[in-house]
Amino acid sequence: MKKKTWIIISVISLVIIMISVSVYREVLAKGPSVETTEMKEEEISSLLxxxxxxxxxEEQIIYASPEKGELKELLVEEGQEIKSGTVVATLHNPQLELELEQNKLSIESANLRINQLDKQLKQLKDKEKTLTEQLGKGEAKKQLDPEYEQLEMEKKLANLELKQTTLQKNMIDKRQSELEIKSTIDGVVLTTKKPDTTSLENSMAEPIVHIGKLDxxxxxxxxxxxxxxxxxxxxxxxxxxxxxxxxxxxxxxxxxxxxxxxxxxxxxxxxxxxxxxxxxxxxxxxxxxxxxxxxxxxxxxxKKQANVLSINALHDDGDQPYVFIIKDGKASKKNVKTGITSGTKIEILEGLSKEDKVIIDSPDSIKDGMEVTVK
Structure with a gap:
């Protein structure tokens, strides 16, 4: 009984082996299954x-400016939308206030001096009239010319002093206007931070206000x-x-x-x-x-019209690019000259015709002259 069982098992095994060999030979004869594509004329572009x-x-980054003044107050908050010209911070400069007071006194002093000289010139003209009646016009002019020259010179100097102090006032006014820091763009306040006053370097390390246009x-x-x-x-x-x-x-x-x-x-x-x-x-x-x-x-x-092929069809072993085409049921290796690459497509300059059936995604085992089956 056992002998018969072993004979049956042996026969079945032999049949299975014969069927497997037959199937293997049939598949091998047909070769691997492959997909094909064709070269087409399309618009292609090169990408860098x-x-x-x-x-x-657009952004505005504002740092502390110790040379202009100390930060007095931050007037905006993070996330706040602001317009160009909005005052975002103010500074305090005691030295500038002192200079402004001194300048006011200098201007007032120059104006008083000019008024005083104008009065002296008027008095001198009255004196000239009296002398002209007593001594004649020529003699009166001769006696009073040195005084006239002296007063005129002093008045010129007083006017120059007034002009100089006025220029100083304009400079002080400009510096005062800088005590108000304004936004130069429409945007959003991204950050605000009071400066670290422990040292000059620390105070200028980070911006006190950062404004940006997020759109x-x-x-x-x-x-x-x-x-x-x-x-x-x-x-x-x-x-x-x-x-x-x-x-x-x-x-x-x-x-x-x-x-x-x-x-x-x-x-x-x-x-x-x-x-x-x-x-x-x-x-x-x-x-x-x-x-x-x-x-x-x-x-x-x-960008141009060119003959293009799927990049999945291309092989490159470091010598020259090539593809496999179907010829008489076999894979035939053909060298090609390529141009620009765009995405999944590559330009073919030489080596193929539009009628060639080109194998794509070919298995690694494929060789020149190997029989293949087209899916």
């Missing part, structure tokens, strides 16, 4: 990608000297952030600096690397973005 930082387009953002980045040749103002930009991977924002190049920002470390090492600051102005809905966000900026540098 550079890192950048989101910043406020106008820009992105700043750096271009290499070669990349500056590819871009110009007005070009469209797409921005993406790792903090918000599902979103993207539109913008355009607003400014490319004419002067480079040199990397001092590179200069010291002898590598004259230069980079040019570039500014992008953001458009559309930017509520999700905040100043300080790190973004990747995609700049469209070239």
């Amino acid at each position: 990608m550079i890192p950048g930082t989101i910043k406020l387009e 106008a953002l820009i992105a700043n980045g750096l271009l290499s000297e070669y990349d500056t040749l590819k871009v110009s103002t007005g070009q469209k930009v797409i921005l993406r952030s790792d903090a918000l991977p599902e979103q993207e924002w539109q913008g355009e190049i607003a400014k490319i600096s004419l002067l480079p920002e040199q990397n001092q470390t590179a200069l010291q090492s002898g590598n004259q690397a230069v980079q040019y600051p570039v500014t992008m102005k953001l458009t559309g809905d930017i509520k999700a973005l905040k100043p300080g966000f790190q973004v990747i900026m995609e700049i469209e540098t070239d």
